[in-house]
Amino acid sequence: MAATTPRVAGRLAWPVAVVAGLALALLVLPLAALVLRAPWADLPELLARESVLQALVLSFSTALAATTLCLLLGVPLAALLARAAGWPTLPRRLLRAAVTVPLVLPPVVGGIALLQLLGRRGLLGSALEDWFGITVPFTTGAVVIAQVFVSLPFLVFAVEGALHTADRRTELAAATLGASRWQVFRFVTLPLVAPGVAAGAVLCFSRALGEFGATITFAGSLPGVTRTLPIASYLAMQTDPDEAVALALLLLAVSVAVLLGLRDRWLPGVRG
Amino acid sequence: MTRPALHADVAVVRGGQRIAAVFDVAPGHPLAIIGPNGAGKSSVLAAIAGLVPLESGRVAIGSRVVDGLPPERRRIGVVFQDYVLFPHLTVRDNVAFAARMRGRRTAARAVAEPWLERYGLDALASRFPAELSGGQAQRVALARALAADPEVLLLDEPMSALDVEVRAEMRSELATHVREFGGATVVVTHSPADAAALADSVLVLEQGRVSQRGTLGELRARPATPYVERMLAASVE
Numbered sequence: 001m002a003a004t005t006p007r008v009a010g011r012l013a014w015p016v017a018v019v020a021g022l023a024l025a026l027l028v029l030p031l032a033a034l035v036l037r038a039p040w041a042d043l044p045e046l047l048a049r050e051s052v053l054q055a056l057v058l059s060f061s062t063a064l065a066a067t068t069l070c071l072l073l074g075v076p077l078a079a080l081l082a083r084a085a086g087w088p089t090l091p092r093r094l095l096r097a098a099v100t101v102p103l104v105l106p107p108v109v110g111g112i113a114l115l116q117l118l119g120r121r122g123l124l125g126s127a128l129e130d131w132f133g134i135t136v137p138f139t140t141g142a143v144v145i146a147q148v149f150v151s152l153p154f155l156v157f158a159v160e161g162a163l164h165t166a167d168r169r170t171e172l173a174a175a176t177l178g179a180s181r182w183q184v185f186r187f188v189t190l191p192l193v194a195p196g197v198a199a200g201a202v203l204c205f206s207r208a209l210g211e212f213g214a215t216i217t218f219a220g221s222l223p224g225v226t227r228t229l230p231i232a233s234y235l236a237m238q239t240d241p242d243e244a245v246a247l248a249l250l251l252l253a254v255s256v257a258v259l260l261g262l263r264d265r266w267l268p269g270v271r272g
Numbered sequence: 273m274t275r276p277a278l279h280a281d282v283a284v285v286r287g288g289q290r291i292a293a294v295f296d297v298a299p300g301h302p303l304a305i306i307g308p309n310g311a312g313k314s315s316v317l318a319a320i321a322g323l324v325p326l327e328s329g330r331v332a333i334g335s336r337v338v339d340g341l342p343p344e345r346r347r348i349g350v351v352f353q354d355y356v357l358f359p360h361l362t363v364r365d366n367v368a369f370a371a372r373m374r375g376r377r378t379a380a381r382a383v384a385e386p387w388l389e390r391y392g393l394d395a396l397a398s399r400f401p402a403e404l405s406g407g408q409a410q411r412v413a414l415a416r417a418l419a420a421d422p423e424v425l426l427l428d429e430p431m432s433a434l435d436v437e438v439r440a441e442m443r444s445e446l447a448t449h450v451r452e453f454g455g456a457t458v459v460v461t462h463s464p465a466d467a468a469a470l471a472d473s474v475l476v477l478e479q480g481r482v483s484q485r486g487t488l489g490e491l492r493a494r495p496a497t498p499y500v501e502r503m504l505a506a507s508v509e
Contacts, residue, residue, distance in 0.1 A: 169356045172323050175343040176350040177370040177420050187372070191360045 031252065038249055039242045046246035054224045055232035056250070062140060062228065063208040066147035070155045070204045073148070075197060078159035079185070103153045110149050111217025118145070118218075142219035143226050147208035154207055155200035162196025163189070199262060206258040210251065275299040276334025278424045278456035282319040283327045284312075290327070291315050291480035297424075302450055302457035304471035306464065308499060311477045313460040314353065317426045320458070321348045333423050333456070344373075349422030353429040355413035357401035363412050364388060364397040370420030387415040391449075406434045407442050414449055425450070427459040431466050443469045464488060464504060476500055 012020070039046065046052065081099060084092045102110060118125040118136040128134040136142050166189065174188045190197075212230040219226040221235065233247035277299055283292040291312030297303045305313045318324040320331055322343035331339040331346075338346045357366050365372070368384035388394050391411045401409060410430060417425065427450075434442055447469045450457050459470050467474050468488055476484040476491070476499070484496035488504075495501040 167356065167359075169352060170358055172343070173350065173352055173356045173358070174369070174373075175323070176321055176346075176348060177416065178344045178373045179369075180344055180373075183373050187369075188358060194360075 034245065034248060034252065038245055042242060043246055043249075046243050047250065049243065051223065051232065051236075052243065052247060055227055055229045055247070058140070058143075058224065058227065059209055059229040062143045062147060063205050065144045066151060066208040067155075067201055067205045069144065069148050070152050070208075071197070071201055074152050074155035074200065074204075075159055075190075077152075078156045078163060079189070081156060081160045082163040099153050099156050102150050107146075107150055107211065107213030107215075108217050111146060111214035111219075114142075114146060114149060114214065114218040118142070137218055138220040138222060138226060140219075140225055143215055143228060146214040146218045147211045150211055150214055151204040151207040154203040155197075158200030158203060159193055159196045162193035166192040202258055202262055206255060209254060275455035276336070276423055278320070278458070279330065279332040280316070280320050280458075281329040282316055282331065283329050284315050284319045284324055285327050286312060286315045286324070289480050291319075291477075292329075293475070293477060293482050294329075295475055295482070295485065297456040297458055299455050300451075301473070302459060302471040304467035304474045305458060305460045305477055306462060306467050306474055306503070307477035309462070312480045313462075313477050314428050316477065317350070317428050317458065317460055320424070321350050321426055322346050323350075346424075347420075347422050348424045348426060349417035349420055351410075351413045351417050351425070351427040351430050354433045355401075355409045357404075357409060357412055357416070359401050362398050362400055363393055363404070366401065366412055367393070367415045367419050369416060384415075384419060387419045391415040405438075407438050410434065410442060410446070414446070418449075418453060423455055425453055425455060425457045427457070427470075429460055429462070430470075431461065431463065446470060 077099065081095060084095050087095075115122060115125075115137060117123050118128070120126065120129055120135060120137065125136055128136065136145070170188050170192065171184050174184045179187060209228075210230055211228070212234065215226065215228060216231055221227045221231050227235070229247055229251055233244050233251070236244035236247060278297040280297070281294045283290065285291070289312065293305075293316050295303065305316060307313050315324060319326050319329075322331075322338070322341065326339055329339065330337065333347070338348070358369065361369070364381060364384055367387050368377075368380040371380035371383035374380075388397050391414070393408070393411055393415065396404065396408060396412075401412070404412065410433070414430075427446075430446060431439055431443060443466060450459075450470055457471075459466070461467055461470075464474075473485065473487050474491060475482055476497070478497060478499055484491060484500055491500055492504050495504060
């Protein structure tokens with residue numbers, strides 16, 4: 001009993017500590033098992049396989065394309081959302097709900113919904129096919145659309161948060177100095193929220209890279225066309241578990257890299 | 273070079289309160305708007321600059337009616353309370369901002385150069401606003417506003433962000449620069465000392481209404497309201 005000043009405030013009741021430990025184990029142990037059971041010796045051969053490389057290239061290129069689209073579409077949407085603070089309650093809540101839905105919706109539902117809109121007999125899809133001969137589902141484009149659908153909220157909310165913390169008076173100051181609305185956005189607002197945009201883009205990319213449910217529903221699993229890393233990993237699990245584990249490791253490595261990249265600057269919750 | 277006068281007849285509603293003021297400001301004869309907190313002083317400035325919508329009224333610079341114009345086309349320079357410098361730009365690029373909106377970066381920086389020199393900012397040109405003292409930030413804010421070549425200058429509580437020790441010195445420096453500018457100038461303050469140093473006449477705003485206008489001497493001789501009397505008594509030192 002060395003402690004003369006008991007730190008009551010810092011102590012947890014033991015049942016709480018035990019449950020917290022269990023929760024932590026639940027989060028960490030599966031990943032530890034994945035790393036420990038990995039076929040490390042065969043890894044180079046597994047990762048060099050044609051099917052793996054194909055999925056890798058497809059996944060990274062579609063996730064990059066989706067992130068770019070999210071940036072182009074999401075930054076203006078975030079600006080609208082931030083400006084909506086002054087709107088009447090109903091339209092403001094509807095707008096926020098529309099942006100939030102993909103976060104809480106099961107991705108498969110998103111995939112089915114995309115089919116209903118853009119499928120060959122979908123609301124827009126039939127017109128696209130009749131008039132322009134464009135078929136969206138089961139193409140690489142469909143993969144990107146599904147990824148944008150699920151990852152856009154991550155970018156929008158990251159940028160919106162940054163917009164809220166930026167001092168709006170800097171925009172007014174810019175206007176008094178002759179800046180048009182576009183120039184205010186380009187020279188003041190955008191640079192001020194750049195850290196939020198970067199954080200949002202990284203989150204967006206990692207979400208797009210991991211996308212499975214909406215993709216397989218809306219885009220299917222055609223090797224080299226729509227079979228991304230998560231889908232390839234899932235399918236390999238039934239035929240070649242070692243390959244599945246190798247693919248899973250690859251995705252885990254990317255996630256860890258994202259986490260490290262975001263660590264200090266943008267995600268205060270992850271600050272060590 | 274004669275600069276135009278400012279005619280302001282502004283009525284705005286802020287937080288349920290109606291604020292109305294009518295006044296003219298001749299070039300080279302700065303006006304101080306003085307009044308208690310919440311009287312609507314800053315709202316009057318914002319209305320002149322076009323930063324809040326006018327409920328009714330008229331803002332004219334010389335013969336040019338500007339109340340229908342967006343802020344970027346009014347040619348009204350503003351020194352904001354706490355200066356509101358662009359935190360992501362260096363001192364040089366803050367001062368060059370207005371020129372940058374009209375041209376390329378190198379040209380804009382060339383425009384900024386003489387202003388940096390005149391305001392003693394050369395040595396600080398590569399610093400960011402977070403690395404400046406209050407007095408330095410005030411110089412940058414003023415140089416940034418004047419480098420835009422405005423016809424009217426508005427200053428909102430320009431001394432309030434400064435430490436007490438440097439206030440007197442910065443006050444006389446600011447007065448010199450305002451005189452050099454020579455255009456119609458309005459400065460919002462709650463300090464009679466600022467008003468005395470920076471302005472020729474004073475307009476007292478209380479609860480959204482003008483309660484008195486005159487020189488400080490006139491106010492002292494015939495204070496129109498208890499607030500004017502108390503304010504001047506408190507600043508005798």
